[in-house]
Amino acid sequence: MKVLTADTAVIGGGPAGLAAALTAKKQGADKVLIIERNNELGGILQQCIHHGFGLHRFKQELSGPEYAQRFIDMVKKTDIEVLLETMVSELTPERKIYAVNSRNGMMEISAKAVVLAMGCRERTRGALRIPGTRPAGVFSAGTAQRFMNIDGYIPGKKAVILGSGDIGLIMARRFTLEGARVEAVVEVLPYAAGLTRNVVQCLEDFHIPLYLRSTVIEVHGEDRVEGVTIAEVDEAWNPIAGTERYIECDTLLLSVGLIPENELSTQAGVAVDPVTNGPIVNESLMTNIPGVFACGNVLHVHDLVDNVSKEAERAGRFAGRYALEQGEDWKKRVKVIAGENIRYVVPHEIGLDEPVEFFMRVQRPDENVVIDVGGLRSVRQRSIRPSEMLNITVTPEMLKNVTGDSITVQVVTLKEAEVRA
Amino acid sequence: MIDKTRCSVQIAIVGGGIVGTSVARELSKYNLDVLLIEKEAEVGWGTTKANSGIVHGGFHEVPGTLKAKYCFPGNQMFPQLCEELDVSFKQNGILMVARNEEEMKTVEQYLERGLERGVNVRLLSREEVLKLEPHLEPSILGALYAPEGGSVMPFELAAALMENSIQNGVQLLTENPVTNAWVEGDQKVLETPAYIIKAQVVINAAGLFADDLARMFGDDYFTIRPRKGEEYLFDMTTKDLVKSTIFPVPSTKSKGILVIPTSEGNLMIGPTGDDVLEKEDLTTTTDGFSRILEGARSLVPSIDPRKIIAQFAGVRAASSRHDFIVEFSPNIPGLLHLAGIESPGLTAAPAIAADVVQMMKDAGIKMEPKIDFEPRRRKVIRFHRLSRKEQDQVIKENPAYGRVICRCETITEGEIIDAVRRGARTLDGVKFRVRAGAGRCQGGFCQPLVMEIISRELGIPFEQVTKRGTGSEQIRYAAKELLTREVEQ
Numbered sequence: 001m002k003v004l005t006a007d008t009a010v011i012g013g014g015p016a017g018l019a020a021a022l023t024a025k026k027q028g029a030d031k032v033l034i035i036e037r038n039n040e041l042g043g044i045l046q047q048c049i050h051h052g053f054g055l056h057r058f059k060q061e062l063s064g065p066e067y068a069q070r071f072i073d074m075v076k077k078t079d080i081e082v083l084l085e086t087m088v089s090e091l092t093p094e095r096k097i098y099a100v101n102s103r104n105g106m107m108e109i110s111a112k113a114v115v116l117a118m119g120c121r122e123r124t125r126g127a128l129r130i131p132g133t134r135p136a137g138v139f140s141a142g143t144a145q146r147f148m149n150i151d152g153y154i155p156g157k158k159a160v161i162l163g164s165g166d167i168g169l170i171m172a173r174r175f176t177l178e179g180a181r182v183e184a185v186v187e188v189l190p191y192a193a194g195l196t197r198n199v200v201q202c203l204e205d206f207h208i209p210l211y212l213r214s215t216v217i218e219v220h221g222e223d224r225v226e227g228v229t230i231a232e233v234d235e236a237w238n239p240i241a242g243t244e245r246y247i248e249c250d251t252l253l254l255s256v257g258l259i260p261e262n263e264l265s266t267q268a269g270v271a272v273d274p275v276t277n278g279p280i281v282n283e284s285l286m287t288n289i290p291g292v293f294a295c296g297n298v299l300h301v302h303d304l305v306d307n308v309s310k311e312a313e314r315a316g317r318f319a320g321r322y323a324l325e326q327g328e329d330w331k332k333r334v335k336v337i338a339g340e341n342i343r344y345v346v347p348h349e350i351g352l353d354e355p356v357e358f359f360m361r362v363q364r365p366d367e368n369v370v371i372d373v374g375g376l377r378s379v380r381q382r383s384i385r386p387s388e389m390l391n392i393t394v395t396p397e398m399l400k401n402v403t404g405d406s407i408t409v410q411v412v413t414l415k416e417a418e419v420r421a
Numbered sequence: 422m423i424d425k426t427r428c429s430v431q432i433a434i435v436g437g438g439i440v441g442t443s444v445a446r447e448l449s450k451y452n453l454d455v456l457l458i459e460k461e462a463e464v465g466w467g468t469t470k471a472n473s474g475i476v477h478g479g480f481h482e483v484p485g486t487l488k489a490k491y492c493f494p495g496n497q498m499f500p501q502l503c504e505e506l507d508v509s510f511k512q513n514g515i516l517m518v519a520r521n522e523e524e525m526k527t528v529e530q531y532l533e534r535g536l537e538r539g540v541n542v543r544l545l546s547r548e549e550v551l552k553l554e555p556h557l558e559p560s561i562l563g564a565l566y567a568p569e570g571g572s573v574m575p576f577e578l579a580a581a582l583m584e585n586s587i588q589n590g591v592q593l594l595t596e597n598p599v600t601n602a603w604v605e606g607d608q609k610v611l612e613t614p615a616y617i618i619k620a621q622v623v624i625n626a627a628g629l630f631a632d633d634l635a636r637m638f639g640d641d642y643f644t645i646r647p648r649k650g651e652e653y654l655f656d657m658t659t660k661d662l663v664k665s666t667i668f669p670v671p672s673t674k675s676k677g678i679l680v681i682p683t684s685e686g687n688l689m690i691g692p693t694g695d696d697v698l699e700k701e702d703l704t705t706t707t708d709g710f711s712r713i714l715e716g717a718r719s720l721v722p723s724i725d726p727r728k729i730i731a732q733f734a735g736v737r738a739a740s741s742r743h744d745f746i747v748e749f750s751p752n753i754p755g756l757l758h759l760a761g762i763e764s765p766g767l768t769a770a771p772a773i774a775a776d777v778v779q780m781m782k783d784a785g786i787k788m789e790p791k792i793d794f795e796p797r798r799r800k801v802i803r804f805h806r807l808s809r810k811e812q813d814q815v816i817k818e819n820p821a822y823g824r825v826i827c828r829c830e831t832i833t834e835g836e837i838i839d840a841v842r843r844g845a846r847t848l849d850g851v852k853f854r855v856r857a858g859a860g861r862c863q864g865g866f867c868q869p870l871v872m873e874i875i876s877r878e879l880g881i882p883f884e885q886v887t888k889r890g891t892g893s894e895q896i897r898y899a900a901k902e903l904l905t906r907e908v909e910q
């Protein structure tokens with residue numbers, strides 16, 4: 001067994017891992033290591049060949065691979081070590097990493113700090129328990145995306161897409177541009193789950209119908225999908241009898257949610273928030289295991305890669321600092337509570353000496369509201385949607401006003417007079 | 422008309438389910454010329470693929486039935502069989518739980534039944550049961566315990582039986598449904614899309630279609646009725662919820678809804694038992710699921726449906742005789758029916774196969790033992806079950822074991838290549854042999870990679886790799902193909 005050491009070991013070489021490694025390196029850590037199971041860096045961005053990445057970060061519309069390449073180039077200019085086609089099989093609370101690849105066999109890597117950046121996976125048909133037959137031609141949207149953009153194949157020529165998550169919307173356009181037909185996008189919620197700009201640019205511009213408050217209630221076809229039955233649903237998401245409709249298709253794509261991949265983390269003893277499915281972290285994005293940090297989609301599912309990079313830089317900075325044994329001297333810890341119409345807030349716990357960037361999602365869409373961060377800062381929003389993540393930074397100056405041992409983040413709906421004012 | 426290949430064998434087995442493959446292996450111990458004919462792309466894809474995987478204890482069956490005759494002896498054969506064939510098998514024990522006084526009385530009757538047959542069964546008090554299985558419904562009164570009940574991967578077993586049969590000289594013909602059959606003198610003739618096969622003895626192990634095959638010969642003294650069972654499979658994180666297979670007290674119709682730790686350890690719940698119209702009705706339903714969840718939760722209340730990763734349905738072949746049919750046809754000499762093998766057919770299969778040998782001998786067929794019969798197949802490397810040191814060693818010997826393809830179940834390229842070399846032809850074939858794609862992401866990540874390996878190993882184009890045989894291609898067109906077609910039109 002090969003024995004290695006690292007100051008900061010980053011698990012996952014997607015946008016989160018790349019940014020975290022770069023900032024960890026900038027902290028002055030000697031040896032930073034990225035462990036990636038794919039045969040190249042960049043993570044899922046490599047199959048996202050559409051544009052729309054980097055607007056915030058680079059003030060430019062880049063494709064996924066272009067965005068990734070900027071970070072890969074930066075990594076290449078450093079002495080950050082990269083292990084490709086290497087799978088981490090275990091992480092211990094003492095920050096030992098066990099990983100395998102074909103060249104080295106089993107490796108044991110002792111790290112002073114670890115950054116978890118493993119990303120997420122897609123929810124499956126099995127998890128939704130969609131009734132019917134189980135033929136070929138049912139894919140999660142990301143798998144179809146890979147077949148099309150990496151392998152160069154088109155799954156079918158008539159698709160129905162269940163779920164209006166961003167990957168599903170992007171794939172609706174991609175199928176159409178390839179000469180395939182998208183018969184319908186079917187969403188159980190009363191509103192689209194993806195970004196508004198994707199609804200406009202990927203569905204409306206191509207006249208692809210979006211059926212809200214509807215779902216697929218049965219899959220048909222023995223060997224290959226032959227069609228699906230869709231139906232409208234009631235408040236409890238039960239199909240409404242009499243609204244069933246058969247749609248002929250040879251492909252069913254699912255874009256029904258992403259789940260942070262925390263099997264490795266939980267095995268190590270990292271505590272996970274049941275709402276985000278990601279680790280519980282403090283303002284330095286450290287988990288309950290000292291020296292283990294998390295960022296990107298493994299922490300919570302983001303809709304913009306720009307936010308991932310930003311968050312990962314924070315994790316990388318603190319991980320790098322921890323590796324040099326400078327971390328962990330916060331004076332006061334304060335819990336962060338998700339209040340009215342807030343689904344979750346990350347981080348879950350903060351100190352008061354550093355600026356904190358809160359990432360949050362709301363529960364329901366609303367208009368003309370104020371996001372109140374524990375009375376420390378209020379931010380007015382014309383429109384809020386669960387699909388669009390909000391981020392609000394609070395300075396140490398503002399944090400001086402914290403009195404109790406918790407702060408609540410909440411949405412306050414403005415009255416009409418206030419809106420006009 | 423295409424010219425069909427003609428051939429002639431001593432024994433033709435129709436159907437490569439657990440029954441057909443068990444018989445094939447048993448017969449491969451003798452100097453016989455045996456051909457197994459299967460309609461699907463691989464063996465084990467009928468009812469054998471889609472069941473609860475329980476090696477039953479042998480205390481359920483009504484005395485005097487063939488089910489009773491074969492179940493317990495079958496159970497007793499499993500440890501050695503699975504050891505020889507290197508198949509995942511766990512004797513995790515069976516508990517039949519009583520939830521009230523009346524059920525307790527029934528449990529006692531089953532205890533009696535088991536003891537009479539020599540099954541290792543005993544009664545456990547409420548405290549003993551809860552000590553063994555702390556997550557069971559706490560209000561239960563007690564249970565029957567059969568420690569020799571077990572759990573197996575049925576598809577893996579059928580594939581292993583076939584592999585070992587082939588090693589010992591049996592021939593396999595796949596993707597060839599028998600579509601017509603007749604008698605010619607003392608020979609029986611089977612017609613498939615590509616072949617005309619003459620055989621001295623035909624063994625009917627066609628599962629749900631056993632009556633259809635019999636009828637092709639003009640033999641119609643039994644029928645097979647399809648009875649569907651849905652099953653729901655959980656993520657590996659359910660591994661420690663229960664250790665034993667948990668049964669309720671059975672109804673007159675079925676053994677009820679069970680909580681089943683698979684031989685890998687994750688949970689499965691099911692099955693329903695619903696009469697259906699079509700033999701190939703493999704749909705899962707919302708109604709089936711709610712009945713299963715309710716039943717399972719009455720045994721283990723903390724079962725969490727959010728951890729379900731997959732579901733499937735299997736169809737039982739219930740015969741008009743309400744029992745197994747294991748006999749030479751009274752109408753067609755040399756036609757041996759192994760029909761109506763519904764539950765506990767998986768458990769009974771090894772014992773049925775052993776009896777087939779006896780029946781052949783009794784029928785005067787010369788059965789000369791093969792001196793060089795090899796009972797073992799080549800050992801399977803299951804990377805995720807090895808220690809770190811062993812994993813390191815295996816990778817040194819073959820670097821393909823250092824490339825993890827299925828991240829959820831930690832299945833390596835080496836294992837997938839090996840599966841294909843042992844006979845896997847499809848994505849499902851790989852999945853059921855080595856579990857690549859059987860985990861929580863259900864192949865979302867590894868499917869393209871597995872397809873690449875299958876395509877490379879079999880020397881077929883990527884787009885011709887199927888989920889489970891011709892017609893189930895995952896990929897239909899090359900990029901830009903649809904656009905260029907449009908232009909052409």
Ligand SMILES: Cc1cc2nc3c(=O)[nH]c(=O)nc-3n(C[C@H](O)[C@H](O)[C@H](O)COP(=O)(O)OP(=O)(O)OC[C@H]3O[C@@H](n4cnc5c(N)ncnc54)[C@H](O)[C@@H]3O)c2cc1C
Nearest residue numbers: 436438439440467468469472473475599628650766767768
């Ligand atoms: C939901 C469910 C749960 C069960 N659970 C258990 C359990 O826990 N324990 C247990 O012991 N038993 C269980 N059983 C029963 C068990 O699965 C069956 O008894 C067993 O699999 C039957 O095997 P078989 O070989 O007879 O049939 P099959 O596996 O169906 O094999 C028949 C084969 O014949 C082929 N075939 C059919 N017609 C033709 C043709 N014309 N030409 C060529 N090939 C043909 C088919 O393709 C198929 O491969 C369960 C059954 C179900 C449905």
